[in-house]
Amino acid sequence: MSTDVVQIETRESRLEHLPISFFASVMGLSGLALAWQKGVHVLYIASEWVSLVIAAAAALVFLTLLGLYGAKVALHPSHVVGEYRHPVKLHFFPAVSISLLLLSILALNMWPAMAMPLFAVGASLHLVLMLLVLNSWFNHDHFQTVHLNPAWFIPAVGNVLVPLSGLALGYVELSWFFFAIGIMFWIVLFTIIINRVLFHNPLPERLAPTLFILIAPPAVGFLSYVRLAGNVDAAAHILYYFALFMTLFLITQVPRLMRAAFFLSWWAYSFPLAAVTIASLTMYEKISGTAFFVISAVLLGIVTTVVTALVVRTLVAIGRGRSACPNRPARDPGRLETQ
Template sequence: MQGGQMMARAQAGVAAEARLAHFPVTFFAIGMGMMGLTLALRAGEAAFALGPEASRAALLVSLALLGLVALGYLAKGLLHPAAVAAEWRHPVRIAFFPAISISLLLLSVALLEEQPEAARLVWMAGTALQGVLALSVIGAWIGHRSFQQGQLTPAWFIPAVGNVIVPLAGVRLGHPELSWLFFSGGLIFWIVLLTLVMNRLMFHEPLPGKMVPTLMILVAPPAVSFLAWLRLTGEVGAFGHILLSIAYVFALIVASQAAKFTRMPFALSWWALSFPLAALTIASFAYAAAAGSAPHRLIGAGLLGLLLLVVAGLVLRTGLGIWRREICIAE
């Protein structure tokens, strides 16, 4: 009896080790999504002159989830470095590594109002890490490694999105030149990658099932770029109008494909819905404030309601997937 219990515990330990080895870097998309929700709630509170209770609660939950994900991936890096290296060599998963620095940059924005010194430290760490990761990922893309057309997905936008997030706190913290540098780099790579991704979507095989939700990432670069442009220049301007309009156009394109989503099995890639939707929500509220546009404030409110439903569904489905042990398994 005792021997059987020992064997069962040993088998459980092996299973836990295996799950840790398959702990995916895409878990950091949860951190991006939750931080995006926090900032969207804050934008909604400002738009309707509400108290900060909801955004503060969301920030605490976001910090807890991000901390758990970071600890889990750190443990994977220490115990299974070969598995981390395999994710870095993966043609799709490599693009998710900058989600780590993006989460830090979003956290700096969330802390900016109430904890400016903490925001400064987090922003500096996030900016340095974003620079290293963006250059490393781009270096891998243009290095000696060969990528197939079918390996190109909207997830490749993530490193570019990270760059345009830098100005959101960077300008307020007194680093306009560095903010312009990251904004410019992110903008040019967004344009380059947009051409490549649209070519892949139009003229090659459809995205595999698990990657279909990453279509929503198309919305993030123009939406975040609009917010960065507004922070850098202090006004919407013609270019700001173009960026926000592009974000709305891509949102409508993705909405036209929504029927496909209902036929797809759940995977962590579904978290790709959250941050772009949050970015579009914040951009709508920001335009409403800058231009005094009541319709955009209503658009922002509608998007915020949708975002809350989407994130609630993702949290519940992710929790169910963990309970059923459908996540962190070999593919």
């Protein structure tokens, strides 16, 4: 077999097994860009070019993944259907619409002309994907308790993101519509997840990083609620402090989590940390206080370090030619796997 044929087969194999969960990297990069965008205006550190560069990287990664996954849909539709029918991978499909919504939030200040189309496509797509996920939940014949993990929050988190750009674009009632869906499903899913963690087997090693997703719903919910309500009231305080407490608790789990091999699921650390960082910056902006300043600065440093490390580890793993799919296990800890 010639070298050219081997290279073609390798590219085809990688495309065939490209996971939908790769879009979580766009969420992480976009979240970091938003954190720096807020940090520049609230903490008066660095300059706007930092968030602009990160946002451009997020947009580039999104377009690249969109092209690659579009090719997978065209060339390997059976593998896409397999991911959709998978009890864990299913919940990463809304990461595509969430990425669009996050890019629309970034575009409000950076590329205003793009904010509206990104929002329209993102919100519409997310509603469709949320309905598809719900349909799968309500009509399944294969879900088991062991399949339940914090990644199931991803569809709900997307809903509470809508007000962050929807209000600025004039869609007040639509923003409330999505916010209500997200908050109610967060409450229900949080209860189920706690039951799964307490009374059933621990999450498998490769899914353990998804515990950080527990931070995202209350943190993003706080940000959207403050936009909708117009001030930091009692409900906003509850959402923020719960997100902060979950962050503190999960930081205590880091030593155990860091002993695990590198999986693509490690990107689950990024967006939730970015969300609670932006929430802390908002608290400092609205209320002031030394404590919020310190918390914001520390979290901004942590999320920047985490995302930088994730980018490096991911590029190294890709460079080694390791599988991006759990169905094709790699032989070293640099493998890219979701579950």
